[in-house]
Amino acid sequence: MEDSVNSDGWKPCELDPAGAGVAANAEGLVDCLRAAGDLGDLLAREKAVVFRGFGVQEHTLDQVMDLLLPNRLAYVHGNSPRTKVGKNVYTSTEYPPEFTISMHNELSYARRWPARLLFFCAKAPATGGATPVVDGARWLEALDPEVRQAFAGGVRYLQNLHDGYGFGKSWQDTFETDAREEVEAFLAESEADWKWRPDGGLWVSQLRPATVRHPVTGAEVWFNQFDQWHPAGLGDETAAELSAILPQDELPQSVTFADGSPIPGEYAVQVRDRGLEAAVDVDWREGDLLLIDNVLVGHGRRPFTGARRVLVAMSD
Structure with a gap:
């Protein structure tokens, strides 16, 4: 199946060696990117770009990333399970394939979020496994x-991060440090509320x-992850059972309206489903790359079979 098109006719721009007039290898893609000029302008216009047929491999990826992501960022305060595999390069979310x-x-719940995301397909799945993207x-x-x-006042995100043993992620994994003072400095700069728990865990609000509005185009976009933090938006039985066992103030992550009042479950279902319906x-x-503007475009993952390996990196 080729890349789909949503009902408005938008889909990511696609570039290949023949169209760019360069060699079908990583060096050819580097030549293409250097000739393209300001990638910020390209992304603001196209929102997402797919690079196909350039034969990029993991060992040739860095030279491409250096151009696409000028200031590669660490996945600090990220809430999804990932493995770091290189210089601020991570596996995509490690979530059961079904x-x-x-x-x-990405990181829309944080004080600062990456401007760009880059996905790289090191191994294509046997079936499925597309990355859907949606115009925000x-x-x-x-x-x-x-x-x-209902969301005019914003969203309040709540986290309970354990100290090494428990449900969800530890605060050490979340902030990529075991120094409390570094975590406190990060949260203070993030304008978050937090407190250390007696068991060594960390509560964050x-x-x-x-x-938000895009800094270049001015477009207003839906930009939050409340449905992923809400029990009604969870798609797997384990997470649903966890929310039934633990009170909300002990869940690894939860969400409310800005004033602390509960968000109706039907709101989470609507946001989740309509985002997926509008996606491309x-x-x-193997060897494909996808570059997206992280404000203009949301992303996800379809179910798959086989040994899918997609890496991700981000930049400001």
């Missing part, structure tokens, strides 16, 4: 006015906007 990962913008403005428009209005699937072939 489940869908709903649409989201289209996602916002797809929601009922009642839902959009953050108030974030539900929508990018199907993977």
Whole structure:
């Protein structure tokens, strides 16, 4: 199946060696990128770009990343399970292959988020495994006015990070450090509320906007991950059972309206489902790369079979 097109006709721009007039290898892609000029302008215009047929491999990836991601960032305060495999290069979310990962913008719950994301397909899945991408403005428009209005005050994200043993991620894994003072400095700069728990764990509360405007285009986009933090938006039985066993204030992560009041489950289901419905699937072939503007475009993952290996890195 080729990349799909959503109902508005948008899909990621696709570049290949023949169209760019360069060699079908990593060096050819480097030549293409150097000739392209300002990639920021390209991304603001196209929102997402797929590079196909350049034969990039893991050992030739760094030279491409250096151009696509000028300031590669660590995945600090990230909430999804990943493995670091290189210089601020990570596996994509390590989530059972039979489940869908709903649409989201990376680190939208954080004080600062990456401007760009780059995905690289080191090994294509046997079946499925597309990365769906959604135009954030289209996602916002797809929601009922009642839902959009309900989130005018923003979203409050709550985390309980254990000290090495427990459900979810530890605070050490989340912040890529075992120094409390570094975590405290990060959270203070992030304007988050936090407290250390008697068992050594960490409680964090953050108030974030539900929508933002792109700094270049001015487009207003749906930009939050509340549905992924809400029990009603969880798609696997283990997570649902966990929310039934533990009170909300002990869940690894949970979410409320800005004032602390509960968010109706039907809101989470609507946001999740309409984001997926508005998305465009990018199907993977080995060596493909996908560069997205992390504000203009949300992303997710379709279920798959086989040994899918997609790496991800990010940049400001």
